Structures are given as structure tokens and as C-alpha cells.
Amino acid sequence: MPIYDIAFYVALFFILGVVAASLKLNFLIVLTAVFLIAVIFLFVSYFFSYKINPRKFYWLAGLSLFIILGAFYYFCWDNYQTKKVNIVFDKEINFQGLVIKNPERGNEQKLIVKLQPPYSGNLLIKLQPYPSFNYGDMINFKGIIKKPMPQSYADYLKKDQIWGISNFPKTELIAQNQGSFIKRGLFKLKEKIIVNFQKTLPAEKAAFLAGITLGERSEFSKEFKEAMSNSGTTHLIALSGYNITILVKAVMGLFLYFLSRRRAFFMTILAILGFVLMTGAEASVVRAAIMGTILILAEQVGRVYSFRNAITIAAFLMVLFNPRILRFDIGFQLSFLALLGIVYLAPVIRKFFHLGEEPGFLYWRENLSATLAAQLMTAPLLISSFGKFSFFSFIPNVLILGLTPLIMALGFIGHSFLKRKNQEVKAAFIGELSGHFFFSADFYNHDDGIYSTLRLLQYLSLTNQSLSQAISLLPQYISSPEIKVGCPDELKVGVIEKIGQKLKADFPQARIIDDERAGDGVRVDENDSMLVIRYSQNGPYLTIKFEAKTQEKYSELKNYIKNLLKSYPEIIWQNELGVNLESLKN
Numbered sequence: 001m002p003i004y005d006i007a008f009y010v011a012l013f014f015i016l017g018v019v020a021a022s023l024k025l026n027f028l029i030v031l032t033a034v035f036l037i038a039v040i041f042l043f044v045s046y047f048f049s050y051k052i053n054p055r056k057f058y059w060l061a062g063l064s065l066f067i068i069l070g071a072f073y074y075f076c077w078d079n080y081q082t083k084k085v086n087i088v089f090d091k092e093i094n095f096q097g098l099v100i101k102n103p104e105r106g107n108e109q110k111l112i113v114k115l116q117p118p119y120s121g122n123l124l125i126k127l128q129p130y131p132s133f134n135y136g137d138m139i140n141f142k143g144i145i146k147k148p149m150p151q152s153y154a155d156y157l158k159k160d161q162i163w164g165i166s167n168f169p170k171t172e173l174i175a176q177n178q179g180s181f182i183k184r185g186l187f188k189l190k191e192k193i194i195v196n197f198q199k200t201l202p203a204e205k206a207a208f209l210a211g212i213t214l215g216e217r218s219e220f221s222k223e224f225k226e227a228m229s230n231s232g233t234t235h236l237i238a239l240s241g242y243n244i245t246i247l248v249k250a251v252m253g254l255f256l257y258f259l260s261r262r263r264a265f266f267m268t269i270l271a272i273l274g275f276v277l278m279t280g281a282e283a284s285v286v287r288a289a290i291m292g293t294i295l296i297l298a299e300q301v302g303r304v305y306s307f308r309n310a311i312t313i314a315a316f317l318m319v320l321f322n323p324r325i326l327r328f329d330i331g332f333q334l335s336f337l338a339l340l341g342i343v344y345l346a347p348v349i350r351k352f353f354h355l356g357e358e359p360g361f362l363y364w365r366e367n368l369s370a371t372l373a374a375q376l377m378t379a380p381l382l383i384s385s386f387g388k389f390s391f392f393s394f395i396p397n398v399l400i401l402g403l404t405p406l407i408m409a410l411g412f413i414g415h416s417f418l419k420r421k422n423q424e425v426k427a428a429f430i431g432e433l434s435g436h437f438f439f440s441a442d443f444y445n446h447d448d449g450i451y452s453t454l455r456l457l458q459y460l461s462l463t464n465q466s467l468s469q470a471i472s473l474l475p476q477y478i479s480s481p482e483i484k485v486g487c488p489d490e491l492k493v494g495v496i497e498k499i500g501q502k503l504k505a506d507f508p509q510a511r512i513i514d515d516e517r518a519g520d521g522v523r524v525d526e527n528d529s530m531l532v533i534r535y536s537q538n539g540p541y542l543t544i545k546f547e548a549k550t551q552e553k554y555s556e557l558k559n560y561i562k563n564l565l566k567s568y569p570e571i572i573w574q575n576e577l578g579v580n581l582e583s584l585k586n
Contacts, residue, residue, distance in 0.1 A: 001059040008309050009063045011316035015326065017070020018319050021078075022327035030071045037064045074323045085121035085163050092144050095119050098178055099137045102187045102280065109133065112162065113141075121163045124148075127171065129540065130486065130572055135187050136179030143169020159324040186278040190214055195539075215279045247275055248292045269293060287335050290314040307343055311336065334378050341377030342370045349373055478554040479547040484579035485565060486572035487542050492535040495542070495570050496521055499533055502564065529553050531561065542571070558584060 020030045038061040045057030097113030100122070104110040111125040111133060123145060133139060145164040148154040157163075177184065194210045210216040251271045255264035276289045294310045315336060318325060325332045346369040349355075355369055428441035439455060460470060487495055500522040504512055511525040521534020521543075531546035544561060548554040562584040565571050573581065 001056055004306060004309055005056075006059070006063070008312055009060065010066050011312045013063055013066035014070035014073070015312075015315055015319055017067040017072070018074045018323045018326050019070075020067065021071040021074035022323065025071075027071060027075065031068060034064055034067045037067070038062075073320075077323055081161060086119050087115065087121050087123075087145055087164050088119070089145055089147055089164060092142070094140065094142050095145075096138065096140050096174065097123060097125070099133055099135050099139065100179065102135050102190070103133060105129065105132070111139075112160070113139065122161045124157065124162050124165045125169065126165070126167045128168065129488070131171070131173070131574070133171075133173070134176070136177050136184050137173060138175040138178050140172040140174050141166065141169040143167075155324075155328045159322065159328040183277055186274055190216070190278045215285070248272065265297075286318055287311075287314045287332070287339070290317055311339060311343075330381070333381060337377045337381060338374035341373035341375075345373035345377060346370050475549070477547040477549055478551060480545060480554075480558070480583050481580040483544040483581065483583055484536075484541045485544070485581065486578060487535065487540060487570055488572070489540045491570045492540065492542060495568055496533065496535045498568070499564065503533075506560075529557055531557055533561075 017030065020033070021027075041057045041061035041064065045054035045061070096116040097111075098116065099111050100114045101112040103112075107129065109125075109127040109129060109132060111127065113123050113125055115121050115123060116138075125141065127133075143166045145166045148157050148162075148165055157165075193214065194216055207216075248268060252264060252268045255267045259267065272289050272292060276285050279285055291310045291314050294313065315326075318332070349369045349372050353369075428439070430438045439451065456467075460467060463470070500512075503510075503522055503524055507524050507526070509526075512522065521532060523532045524530065528550065529546070529548040531544070533542060533544050535542050542565075544565075546554075546557045546561060548557055565584075
């Protein structure tokens with residue numbers, strides 16, 4: 001039997017053994033079943049040797065012993081994980097924990113923490129949004145740890161080695177940056193990308209873009225989640241092989257421009273690994289990453305890529321790392337079922353509906369057959385697990401999937417909000433501090449660095465000035481950086497309304513703008529100064545910016561703003577959302 005067939009059957013039989021053990025079958029039953037399977041293979045090889053290759057069935061009879069190995073591995077692994085746990089349940093205790101995953105944020109924080117001695121095991125901790133915690137924080141807790149209920153939920157959490165839940169315990173931060181510096185850096189990069197989305201797009205659009213590019217779902221409103229569920233498009237924000245394929249092609253193509261194929265291969269592998277870690281290592285992403293790695297490895301060594309072997313090896317490696325996911329992780333099950341449908345059922349659908357081999361405009365034919373195939377394969381599991389299934393969801397999926405690569409690419413270009421605003425006000429020129437510049441006069445309202453440079457050179461040529469001369473003629477202001485202070489979402493609008501009334505009373509001669517032109521806040525313009533205080537549409541914080549012509553006026557404004565903000569107890573100064581707070585100090 002060829003080595004690739006041996007690898008396939010070893011992995012397949014091992015997985016079958018894990019399935020049997022996860023169903024809690026008695027080990028004696030597993031042994032009996034394997035014995036019968038081996039006998040059947042030997043029987044077939046002996047009595048049908050004139051029709052088949054008997055050596056293959058001899059091999060299968062021997063390799064079926066890996067079913068026993070898979071079941072034994074599951075029992076040993078499960079027993080080992082259980083014995084490591086030392087948790088006191090249903091009693092108020094003090095305990096320390098290290099945050100080992102990027103927290104989920106929203107109306108509440110969800111932390112996965114690893115207990116520190118004398119206790120051991122992982123917990124799910126639910127907390128209020130503030131004070132907020134991060135990956136790598138060491139925290140002291142005081143509260144009650146409960147066993148997850150019902151049992152199905154407990155089994156679901158155990159796949160991540162989570163053994164207990166504590167709701168809203170008292171907390172005290174002990175230390176920061178205790179986790180892996182690599183993961184910490186990747187999580188910070190992810191947060192910066194999401195903040196960039198939030199700065200440039202309305203809340204729902206920023207949340208959707210974060211979901212489709214990074215698998216982030218914490219910012220979704222309840223209504224938006226329900227709409228996606230009813231339309232059958234929730235999977236679009238569950239990262240999958242489609243996203244990994246786009247990443248692999250883009251990154252590999254980029255590296256090949258300036259690296260050899262060998263070095264580009266290793267750099268692409270590192271990029272895939274970083275993306276998987278940054279996005280939380282969900283089952284669909286890990287599966288796609290393993291298969292993507294096998295694909296580019298096959299290309300690198302000049303071997304034929306076998307989908308059958310790739311998907312089986314991917315499942316084998318994931319099950320080897322955590323055998324519980326095979327039964328208790330519905331994301332793992334849906335991911336593999338959908339992929340099997342796309343590969344084996346989609347060609348049948350294309351043939352049945354005479355769709356042909358051409359992908360069509362925006363790949364609509366390919367997306368239609370793939371979507372129908374994936375939905376048919378996952379429908380039984382979705383209906384049995386969630387009790388509902390959208391039979392017409394293939395329509396929005398076909399429309400959206402063709403645009404996904406473009407959405408992912410443009411998602412990292414953060415100027416769409418500014419461009420939209422320029423279309424509203426029809427300014428000849430508009431720009432922002434981050435470096436986006438749009439020209440509408442004699443141009444088509446586009447942000448382009450090279451074009452901006454050419455327009456500047458044109459101006460210097462027409463006015464016969466050097467750049468330094470042109471800059472010297474501009475008004476000179478002392479400007480603050482962009483300052484952010486925390487303020488809960490449910491309070492920030494009311495705080496800005498009160499601040500607006502206060503500013504109108506304190507600056508009666510100034511020009512006050514308190515409508516949408518100021519960006520959901522208040523702007524005060526004087527002859528020698530300007531200040532803006534606004535609330536964010538995308539996060540629980542206020543943004544402040546001010547400038548003045550003289551240092552004296554700048555200091556005066558700074559002190560005024562500091563005292564103004566400190567007069568509102570709703571404002572939170574000590575959290576990670578605070579940015580450039582030192583600019584308000586004396």
C-alpha cells in the first residue's frame with residue numbers, strides 16, 4: 001500500500017476510535033468492534049482475491065488497530081486533563097488567575113483564566129465592562145465558582161478545558177504582560193485594526209468588517225446578530241478556508257516579489273500562524289490553516305496535493321491536540337461538513353443545474369454551487385442543534401461571497417468615512433490627522449498620496465515658492481494630540497449634552513457647533529483657539545482635541561478642559577481606553 005494511503009487510513013481509523021470513545025462506548029465494545037472489522041477485511045481479502053487486491057485488505061485489517069489506539073488516546077487524555085483540575089465549587093474563595101485568551105467584550109467582559117496554585121484548571125469569568133482586562137493580566141478574584149449547567153454546556157466548555165464559571169466576582173489587578181509577548185503583540189495589532197475600522201465607519205459597518213476580516217463578533221448588536229442568523233449569513237463572520245485562501249494568495253504573492261520561493265514559503269507559513277493566533281484559533285481557521293499549509297508545501301516540494309489526505313490529516317492533527325472537539329465543538333463539525341460538501345457535492349450541483357465550468361461574474365456560479373453544497377451538508381446538524389435553517393440564504397451568500405476578497409482588502413484602508421463626508425459637504429479639499437487627503441476640485445474625490453504630492457508641487461510652481469516659504473505663511477497653532485477618556489456607552493450621549501450646555505454658558509461670544517458637523521459632539525471656535533469634545537459612535541469613550549495660537553491660551557484651554565471633565569463622575573480616567581491623558585497634566 002502506498003505511503004499516502006497508509007497515512008490516510010491511520011488518521012481515519014484513529015479518528016474513528018476517538019469518535020467511539022467520545023460517545024462513551026465501553027472499551028470492551030470498541031475492542032469487539034475492531035476485531036469484527038479486521039475479520040471482515042480478512043474475509044474479503046481471502047474470498048474475493050480474484051476481484052480485488054488482497055494486500056490492500058490485509059493492510060486495512062492491520063491498520064484497523066488504530067481505532068483501538070484512538071479510543072485509548074481519548075480515555076487517557078480525558079483522564080489526564082480531569083486529574084489536573086483542583087477547583088473549590090459553590091464556596092466563596094479568593095483565587096488568582098492569568099488571562100490566557102483575548103477577552104470578549106460587549107455588554108460584559110468574558111475572561112478565560114488559568115488558575116494559579118494552590119488551585120488549577122481554567123475558568124470562564126464574567127465581569128462588568130469596566131475596569132477592563134487584557135490578555136496576560138494576573139488578577140486576584142473573590143467570588144463563587146459554579147459548575148457549568150446543563151451538562152451539554154459543561155461538555156462544550158470542557159473542550160477548551162474550562163471547568164467552572166464565576167459571575168461578577170470582585171477583582172484586583174496584580175500584574176500585566178504575563179503572557180506570551182508574541183500573542184500579546186498579535187492581539188494588540190488586532191485591536192488597532194478594529195479601532196481603525198471604528199474610526200472610519202459607522203458602528204454596524206465597522207463591526208461587520210471586523211467580523212469578516214478578523215472573526216471579531218463582540219461589537220455586534222443583538223438585532224444585527226438576529227438578522228444574520230435569520231438570513232443564514234452568520235458564517236460570513238466565522239473565519240474559514242475562504243479567508244485563509246485569500247490570505248495565502250495575497251501574502252505569498254507579496255513575498256514572491258522580493259524573496260525567493262523557498263523564503264516566501266516560510267514567511268507565508270509564519271503569516272498564517274500569526275493570523276490563526278491573532279483571530280483566536282477557531283476550529284474552522286485552524287483546519288483551513290493546516291490544509292493551506294499542506295497545499296503550499298505540496299507546491300514547494302513538487303508533489304500532487306490530495307484533498308482527501310489534507311482534510312483527514314487536518315482533522316487528525318486537531319483531534320490529536322484536543323480530542324474533545326470532535327464531538328463537542330459544533331464549529332469543528334460544521335467546518336468539515338461544509339468543506340466536504342463544497343469539494344464533493346458542489347460538482348454534482350453544477351452538473352445537475354447545467355452551470356458549466358465558468359465561474360461567472362463575481363464567481364456567482366461557483367459561489368452558488370458551493371453555497372448550496374455547504375448548506376445541504378450542514379442543514380441536518382444546524383436543524384438538530386439550533387432548531388432553524390434558512391432555505392433561501394444562498395441568495396445573499398452568492399451576492400456577498402464574490403465581494404469578500406475586495407471587502408477584506410479595502411477593510412484595511414481606513415478612509416471611507418472621510419470620503420463619504422466629503423461627498424456630503426462637497427469641499428474642494430478635505431483631510432484628517434491620520435494622513436488622508438481628498439481633492440474634489442479638478443479631481444474625482446479620491447485619496448491618493450502621489451496625487452496629493454503632485455497637487456502640492458503644482459501649487460508651489462504656480463506661486464513660485466519653496467515648501468518652507470509656503471509653510472511659513474500658514475497660520476501657526478499649538479495643537480494637542482487626540483485625547484481619549486473612557487465613558488460608558490449608556491452615559492456618553494448625556495454627558496456630551498451637559499458639556500454642550502456648559503460650554504455655551506462659559507463661551508458666550510464663541511461660535512458653537514453642536515450638531516453632526518462636529519462629529520456627535522460640541523465644537524467651540526474663537527478667534528485664537530478651538531476645542532472639540534465628542535463621543536465615539538463605536539466605543540465607550542470621549543475624544544478631545546484643542547489648539548491655540550499662543551502658549552498662554554493653550555495652557556488656559558488645557559486647564560479648563562481638565563477641570564471640566566473632572567467635574568463629571570461618569571468619565572473613567574483609569575482604563576486602557578485612555579489615550580494621551582498626560583497632555584492634560586500641568
